[in-house]
Amino acid sequence: MIINHPLLGPRDAAEFVVKGDANLINRPDWQADDAAQQFYEYAYLRDNPAGEHRELWYHEQGDRSWLVVTRNTLTHEVTKVELARDVARAAGRSA
Amino acid sequence: MPDFTLTPTSPLKGFDKQFGDIRLREVTDQAILSLATPLGGETALKAAVGSAWGLEMPAPGRSSRADDGKVHLLGLGADQIFILKPHDHLQPDAPVREALNGAGYATDQSDVWAMLEITGPGLRRALERICPLDLHPDAFPVGAVARTMMEHMGAIILRSGEDAFILLAASSSAGSFLHAVETSLNWTAP
Incomplete structure (x- = not known):
């Protein structure tokens, strides 16, 4: 599988480590009234879609960047690769 | 004072070898x-x-x-x-x-890197067997550089000329890295 890194171009998936659901970026607010419930869901509940899925990948044998890879779990087709930094910033989670 | 002196040495002890037209040497300067x-x-x-x-x-x-x-x-x-x-x-x-x-x-x-220089016509045949990147000049022209891995070891590869590459690998596993490059050259050198 080839992952088309937004900065570095096409790279072999062997250079990466997969972390799992990209929803891990959306860490709940610890001061919310229902923080315990939100963290329970954040830590333990995952969608397991048959089809398009967004995952966090870490470019360990490369520039050590975190990526959000949109991948079809049925075909392994990679349709989108973004820097996790940009995704987090777009969601207002990072300066 | 102890009665001995220390002499500096490089990770690959100044390795320098010719494989047909291709030269592989350690860069120590x-x-x-x-x-x-x-x-x-x-x-x-x-x-x-x-x-x-x-x-x-x-x-x-x-x-x-x-x-x-x-x-x-x-x-x-x-x-x-x-x-x-x-x-x-x-x-x-x-x-x-x-x-x-x-x-x-x-x-x-x-001190944590070992540096190799590989030069000579046809060296891409040896590198393409251990490097996962496309090293064709259209994809990896002179001056291109990448951090990647070869034979499961982290490495940096730099194209310093049409027929010249610089390879950087961890000094702690420099011997294994050199062995990988040498083996590939032995298989492919004319």
């Missing part, structure tokens, strides 16, 4: 430094690099080299620069810090 950008200091560092060496900050995957060959900047990723320069100072980071006047954080990395 280069210092390797990382250059980090202070938070929010991108513009200042860019200006300092320009005035110190007359160089552009390289984009990820590209390198820029001073005309006199004394400074070589490698763009390894976003805000990740490595510097190659002649190892002519006991503390190679000192003159770099001085030249940049506080606009960047330079850290000496020389």
Whole structure:
């Protein structure tokens, strides 16, 4: 599988480590009234879609960047690769 | 005082060997430094690099080299620069810090890397067997650089000429890395 890194171009998936659901970026607010419930869901509940899925990948044998890879779990087709930094910033989670 | 003296030695003990037309040798006269950008200091560092060496900050995957060959900047990723320069100072980071006047954080990395130079026609046949990247000149032209892995070992590869590459690998596993390159050359050298 080839992952088309937004900065570095096409790279072999062997250079990466997969972390799992990209929803891990959306860490709940610890001061919310229902923080315990939100963290329970954040830590333990995952969608397991048959089809398009967004995952966090870490470019360990490369520039050590975190990526959000949109991948079809049925075909392994990679349709989108973004820097996790940009995704987090777009969601207002990072300066 | 103890009655012995210490002599410096390089990770590969100055390896130098010919494989047909291809030469593989250890480079021992280069210092390797990382250059980090202070938070929010991108513009200042860019200006300092320009005035110190007359160089552009390289984009990820590209390198820029001073005309006199004394400074070589490698763009390894976003805000990740490595510097190659002649190892002519006991503390190679000192003159770099001085030249940049506080606009960047330079850290000496020389001792943790082993550096190999491979030159000669047809060397791509050996490298393409151990390097996962496309090394065709259209995809990886002169001056291109990448941090990747070869034979499960982290490595940096730089195309220094049409038929010349620089390979950097961890000094702790330099022997295994050299063995991988040597084996590939033995299989492919004419």
